[in-house]
Amino acid sequence: MPAAAQTNRTDPTQASVNTPPFGADDLLWMELKAGDVQLTDTMNVYSSRSGVFVPLGEFARLLDLAIGVFPAQRRAEGWVLAPDRQLTVDLNSRTATLPGRRITFTADQAAIYADDLYVRLDLLEQLLPVRLRADTAAQFMELTATEPLPFQQREARARRLAQAGMRPDDAAGVRVATPYRLFSPPAFDVNVGGQLTRDGVNQASRYDIRAAGDLLWAGFEGYVGSNDDGDISDVRVMLSRKDPRGHALGALGGTRAGLGDVFTPSMPIGAAGFGGRGVFYTSAPLENVDLATPLNLRGELALGEEVELYVNEVLQAAQTSPVQGRYEFLDVPLAFGLNTIRLVFYGSQGQTREVVRRINFGAGQVEAGQFRLRLGAVEQGLTVFDVGERSLANSTGEARLVAMAEYGVSSALTLAAGVARFTPEGSEARSVGMLGLRASIGPIAAQLDAARDDVGGQGATLGLAARPFGVSILGRHSEYSGGFIDETRQLGVSSQAALDRASDLRLDGQVGLPGGSGVPVSLNLRRLERVNGERVVNGELRASAPVGRFYASSSVALEDERGGAVSRQRWLGASDVATLVSSRLQLRGGVSYELSPDARLETAYATADWQVSDTNALRFGVIKALGPQGETSLQASNLWRAPRFDLAVNASYETEAQEWRIGLQLGFGLSFDPFDRRYHVTRPGPAAGGAVAVNAWIDENGDGLRQPDEPGVGGIVAETPSGPVTTDADGQALAVGLGDSASARVRLDPGNVDDPFLVAGAPVREFVPRPGGLAVIDYPMQRSAEVELTGRLRRADGSTRALAAMGVELVPENGGAPIAGRSDHAGVIFFEDVRPGVYTVRLDPEQARTLNIRMVTPVQVRVPATGGFVRAGAVEVTFDQEAAR
Structure with a gap:
């Protein structure tokens, strides 16, 4: 220079x-x-x-x-x-x-x-x-x-998009249709396990099989599980349809509907959600919950799996074994506003997977003039195929009918009404009706519901929520009379005396630490008073946060019961810590203890997970139960992750009883490949959620359809909710276990493709995942070109000179997003990765308008199918001074 x-x-x-x-x-x-x-x-x-x-x-x-x-x-x-x-x-x-x-x-x-x-x-x-x-x-x-x-x-x-978990181009995600079909080859998950013991008494052989796919233009889900003797004990089936846009049943609308083994919706006051054989329907948003309706999370849980529930990164609950092949978390505590729900699943050998959902928790308001409906009708506790022993509480077969409706009066006020017919546990059948209001009063969300049943009971509940200074505050209070039974405030249990009143307070926020970091903290308090004079107070304070190389979770809980035959108060606590010693070794440990009235340790555990290789993992653990009947359990397991199955060997030894157990567990999946039209044995997961297949190829004729002689493109990374997958030499990849959320996104990254001149369309694809459902993403790629234009300013005398910093766009004739460029100091405008086709050249509309410049003559650019370098000539502009004035 x-x-x-x-x-x-x-x-x-x-x-x-x-x-x-x-x-x-x-x-x-x-x-x-x-x-x-x-x-x-x-x-x-x-x-x-x-x-x-x-x-x-x-x-x-x-x-x-x-x-x-x-x-x-x-x-x-x-x-x-x-x-x-x-x-x-x-x-x-x-x-x-x-x-x-x-x-x-x-x-x-x-x-x-x-x-x-x-x-x-x-x-x-x-x-x-x-x-x-x-x-x-x-x-x-x-x-x-x-x-x-x-x-x-x-x-x-x-940056704001990134903080919200999005990228700037996320809004441009292309929707992939996943229509329901008359029939699709189902996906399967199979778990088989057996156990040998020293005395031969507690030997067991168990299995569970899950299937999911399309049937009769709906999504089919089936489950068969055995008891420890290998006999079938549970069978579940369901046909359902889901559409977050509100067309689940076509002209009848709806966001989700189902037939078979389903759950009824929960009322804000009165009848709680309950399982049985029947039907359900809702037109409410799939990821929204109001102040008075509890969030109940249910899903599939395989043999040997454990699951932890994190809400806004605070550990809230855990389940260590499946019930009828499911996990269930009732009345999940949420913060006012947007919540991140994270379910972390641990296999018996230390393998992990995560499911993330985002739930908006608010006043439950409906847009003005809009109507929402939730319906459910089941035979309580019964399944479509009544086999084995009934394990659900209240498996009476009594009818449970629930209907809830909401109407948006204005942007700040919603009316709600509901009716139900149900049989509470240990009580007679009853009908209940309720009316409610949902409103926004400045920064405060309010919800008021009143109900009355046909046996003389009545109740009312008021909920308020706000978020001052970044702290979520939720308060609810309910009053009852006449023996009114409110299942929603007793976690589905109503065999005890009826409630007289109930109060809840929930606080969620962050406690600042030196250095600018914060610790998420959650406080939950509940006070119940019964008509027989009993009073129950429960409280829990939880916190989870990274501390250096450690991730720590701790909780303190209060249990206070007064009146009747029981009068006690206990303070309990638990602490857990996890850390990565290296990229392949993780240590976890924790203790549970009683703080009062007797300060003592109750249990302690420690585990070490060693990822020996990409296909082999070891776990060692020790669990110590303290107290007068203390017991020490030593555990070891080995997991072999083959490309098409998981095989695990588990061993445990009880030191005091001198009992040993050895178990063997095999897990695999069967997934139908849409490309070669046959089943493949895969690792577990294809029936647990949606799947996506990527088909990438060089579209030599530009028709968007793959011809037999068009080669595939390998090396494209598809980032999916279940982890990344990479296309093979044929340009194909399959990802399974994508969950059952309202929507899922896949981002395609061709950065590893050897040919730098290959370009494709939008990188983000969005679809609605469902168990056994398969979304096929066609990813045609074409050879791109490098296009050179020159920006010139025409003077009044007709001569021209180079014009720097001039914004120019190439607009595809066949539609699509314009390609933007800007001239350098010499007026040269260089465009990379331009797909074959015809383009119209236009000035940057905003710059042309604000600077009052216009093109002298139209310019068109033709990029051949073979790509390469295209020198497209000059773009001449002139300033319009009169227009500027």
């Missing part, structure tokens, strides 16, 4: 209005950066004894400011950041005007040169909200904004 020269200088004090205070030999090409953002690698800058001069027009275009330069009139006009902040720079009067300011400058501070208005740095800092530092030796200029500039505002929006 040319260096600054020291010849042909003009004394600034003697300079005429037509002579700039620099010459052609003073040209420098400078890189312009704002922090870590490179605005341009080359900008024409002149450096002389008078100072450093920047082209105002090019500089404004780089910052996306609406300022145009009119060389013939020796002036610049426009506005800075907002239309009411008008800027005018007039070289004839040597004045610049801004709202409320008039700046006078000298001839050696600004000059017209090469069809731009060059401004010295000290004057430029007065005109624009910037500070500039120029290093002429390094040919580098650093910009510091004193107000957020347009490019910084875009970056801030991108």
Whole structure:
């Protein structure tokens, strides 16, 4: 690059209005950066004894400011950041005007040169909200904004998206249709286990089989489980349809509907959700919960698996064994607003998987004029195929009918009504009706519900929630009379005396620590008073946070019961810590204890998980039960993860009883491959959630359909909710176990593809996952081109010159997003990864409007199917000064 020269200088004090205070030999090409953002690698800058001069027009275009330069009139006009902040720079009067300011400058501070208005740095800092530092030796200029500039505002929006778990291009995700079919080959999960013991008494052989797919234009889910003797003890089946857009049943609407072994919806007061054979329907959003309706999480849990529930990164509960092949968490504590629910599943040999959901917990308001309905009808506790022993409480077969309706009166008020017919445990059948209001009162969400049954009982509940200073506060209070039974406030248990009143308080927030980090903390308090005088108070404080290399969770709980035959108070606690010693070795340990009335340790455990290789893992553990009947259990297991199955050997030894057990467990899946139309044995998971198949190929004829002779593209990484998968040499990949949430996203990354000229469409695909459902993502790729255009400014005399920082877009004729480019200091505009096709060239609409420039003649670019380098000619523009005025 040319260096600054020291010849042909003009004394600034003697300079005429037509002579700039620099010459052609003073040209420098400078890189312009704002922090870590490179605005341009080359900008024409002149450096002389008078100072450093920047082209105002090019500089404004780089910052996306609406300022145009009119060389013939020796002036610049426009506005800075907002239309009411008008800027005018007039070289004839040597004045610049801004709202409320008039700046006078000298001839050696600004000059017209090469069809731009060059401004010295000290004057430029007065005109624009910037500070500039120029290093002429390094040919580098650093910009510091004193107000957020347009490019910084875009970056801030991108950061907000990232903090919300999204990326800037997430909104452009392409929806992949997953219609229900008459029949689809189902996916299967199979778990088989056996156990040998020293005395031969507690030997066991168990299995469970899950199947999921499409049947009769609905999603089918089936489960068969055995007891320890290998006899079938549980069978469940369900047909369901799901659509978060509200068309689950076509013209009948709905977000989810089901037939078979289902659960009824829960009322805000009165009947709780209950399982049985029957039907259900809802048109409510799938990921929304209101203040008075408990969140009950249920799902599939395989043999030998354990599951932990985290709410906003705080450990809330755990389940160590399946019940009828399921896990169940009732009345999950939520914070007011958006909650992140994380279910962490642990296999018996230390393998882990996660399911993440985001639940919006609020007042339950409905948009004005909108109507929502929730219905359920079951035979309590019975299954479609009544086999084995009934293990559900209240398996009476009594009918349970629930209907809930909500209507949005306005943006701040919703009406609710509901009726139910149910039989509480240990009581007679009853009918109940309720009315309610949901409202927003400033920053406070409120919910009021009143109910009455046909046996003389009545009740009312009020819930309030707010989030002051970043702390979620939820309070609920209920009053009852006449023996009203509210199952929702007793976690589904109502065999005890009826409630007289109930109160709940829940706080969720973060406690700040030195260094700026915070610890998520959750506090739950509940007080129940019964008609027989009994009073129960339960409280729990939980916290979970990383501490150095450790992740620690701790809780303190209060159990206080007064009245009747029982009067006791206990303070309990538990602490757990996990840490990675290395990338392949994890240690976990914990204790549970009683703080009062007798301070003592109750249990302690420690485990070590060693990932010996990618296919082999070891677990060693010890569990110590303390107290008068203490017991120590030593455990060891080995997991072999083959490409098509998991095989585990488990051993345990009870030191005091001198009992040993040895178990063997095999788990595998069967998944139908849509590409070769046959089943493949896979590792476990295909029936537990949705699946996605990626089909990537070089679309040589551009028709979007893969022909037999079109080659696949290997090495494309598909980031899925269950982890990344990579396409093989045929361009195909399959990911299973994607969960059953309202939606799932897959991001396709071709960064590992060897051919840099291959390009594809949108990287993000969105679909609705469901167990056994398969979404096929076609990913046609084409050879791209490198396109070169030249930006030229046509002068009034018909001559042209290169125009820097000019925004240009290539608009595909067949539709699609425009491709943006910007000219460099020499006016060259370079586009990479341009797909084959015909493109219309247009100016950046915002820049053209604000600077009042227009193209002289239309320009079209043709990119051949073979790609390569395309030199597409010049884009000539002219400034429209009259339009600017």
